[in-house]
Amino acid sequence: MLIGIDPLLTGELLWRLDAMGHGDTLLVSDAHFPLFENVGSRLALPGIRGPQAVRAVTSVFPLDEGICAWVMDAPSAADAVLSELRNAAHLQPENVTSLGREAFYARSRTASLLVRTGETRPFGNILLTKGLVTS
Numbered sequence: 001m002l003i004g005i006d007p008l009l010t011g012e013l014l015w016r017l018d019a020m021g022h023g024d025t026l027l028v029s030d031a032h033f034p035l036f037e038n039v040g041s042r043l044a045l046p047g048i049r050g051p052q053a054v055r056a057v058t059s060v061f062p063l064d065e066g067i068c069a070w071v072m073d074a075p076s077a078a079d080a081v082l083s084e085l086r087n088a089a090h091l092q093p094e095n096v097t098s099l100g101r102e103a104f105y106a107r108s109r110t111a112s113l114l115v116r117t118g119e120t121r122p123f124g125n126i127l128l129t130k131g132l133v134t135s
Contacts, residue, residue, distance in 0.1 A: 006056035030124035050119035064131035074123035
């Protein structure tokens with residue numbers, strides 16, 4: 001355990017987040033999301049809801065300015081999980097772009113890291129772009 005570090009953040013996850021550079025993309029996915037062969041690396045947080053994982057990750061992961069997150073276009077039934085993911089990352093709606101399924105999958109394939117959660121609600125996926133540490 002470390003002081004001030006969310007216990008969901010394992011040593012390996014912290015190491016991989018730290019190794020990412022400015023502009024690199026992190027995919028926090030639900031349990032249904034397909035694993036892509038060309039994603040940089042993968043970690044699992046089974047049993048952890050997507051918003052919990054996003055809240056933990058963004059406690060140490062600086063987000064890029066402007067449009068720094070993407071979600072998949074989803075039916076209105078998914079509004080709750082998408083809103084929770086956005087709120088967990090402290091993002092305003094204008095900082096999140098919705099993409100069609102194939103466009104989201106294409107962008108996901110370029111992610112440096114995929115963190116697969118135990119989120120069982122469909123469309124519980126968000127791509128986050130790493131920003132700069134300014135302080």
